[in-house]
């Protein structure tokens with residue numbers, strides 16, 4: 239597409255957050271939306287995700303957002319004519335401890351009260367539904383039939399393409415080198431291909447989002463944190479319609495993929511990446527991976543997935559989700575700099591959630607308000623509570639470690 243010199247809204251970063259925001263702005267009828275990315279569209283952390291959804295969450299705001307997001311993803315092909323490979327296979331959550339069970343009963347009641355279907359399964363029911371799974375040791379198994387998985391590389395790319403179908407301009411290979419502002423308001427961006435004037439700029443630059451915001455004096459308290467998964471070679475009896483199975487206490491998730499089992503999880507001591515220390519041309523594909531982390535997590539769930547013992551690994555991948563110190567997203571406007579919005583701290587759930595967060599952010603930009611109210615995600619909650627870099631890294635590592643056990 240041709241370079242632009244002005245726009246109503248410039249969105250920096252075409253991962254899930256940025257691409258969905260562009261799509262929803264275009265759907266609202268904004269014709270002058272520019273979505274740009276320094277690399278190929280949707281090429282960094284988003285395509286490396288597992289592609290799971292979860293309608294069960296700990297807060298009303300999150301349940302409302304994931305409920306909407308899953309339904310948007312499920313209807314995406316019917317709405318846009320573009321497939322993201324959504325399979326509504328349902329998701330099990332397996333609780334091994336009394337504490338985990340009581341928390342899950344509370345979350346299940348919350349989800350149910352907000353219109354999400356959930357039920358507790360017996361061990362037999364669960365094993366019939368997921369023949370590769372053994373329930374031994376499970377205290378409770380919650381099932382949400384409305385959850386599912388999608389093909390991760392397609393989500394950001396198809397949101398971007400659908401935005402272009404509605405008139406948005408896509409500019410891959412265009413890096414923002416500076417954010418222009420004056421008089422307390424955004425003026426536009428400087429890019430590797432020239433300036434673009436705009437009264438609204440959205441920083442959806444993923445692992446780079448704090449670096450960009452720093453340029454305009456805004457500290458985004460998040461830490462890019464490595465998260466990995468593997469996919470085994472095909473395993474006998476595993477079918478694409480088998481459900482997602484999450485084992486809570488070790489914080490491990492699985493789903494079928496290409497005839498094999500995908501497994502990912504949240505270790506105790508994640509690798510955190512200082513983006514300032516990376517070369518200027520760093521891409522997520524350059525991230526060092528460590529299969530040992532996943533082998534350790536897999537060993538913790540061998541009793542539940544016996545076929546994992548000795549299974550051969552077909553694919554191993556990882557990316558750089560952004561963790562906040564309180565485990566909540568950072569999305570919305572920034573006080574004191576009119577027209578500047580942030581969509582960061584995906585907390586390893588941003589690809590599925592982008593479907594509703596992008597819609598809400600688009601409403602916020604276009605109308606000044608949105609439902610549900612995203613104020614709990616505002617960066618303002620950190621005002622006056624600046625953590626020094628070591629304390630920030632520590633808090634973000636704690637928010638990540640064994641994530642399913644966090645309230």
Ligand SMILES: Cc1cc2nc3c(=O)[nH]c(=O)nc-3n(C[C@H](O)[C@H](O)[C@H](O)COP(=O)(O)OP(=O)(O)OC[C@H]3O[C@@H](n4cnc5c(N)ncnc54)[C@H](O)[C@@H]3O)c2cc1C
Pocket residue numbers: 250251252253254255256274275276277278279280281282283284285286287288289290291412413414415442443444445446447450465466467502555556557558559581582584585586587588589590591
């Ligand atoms: C192994 C793994 C499993 C995961 N599983 C799930 C899951 O099951 N479900 C789920 O919902 N989420 C999952 N996630 C998390 C999910 O991938 C992220 O939440 C989501 O992709 C984050 O999207 P993003 O838009 O913030 O970042 P990104 O996809 O990284 O996009 C940011 C973009 O900004 C661009 N950019 C940066 N700086 C600039 C600049 N100066 N100028 C222009 N462009 C710039 C980058 O090139 C990049 O394309 C998983 C992640 C990993 C790694």
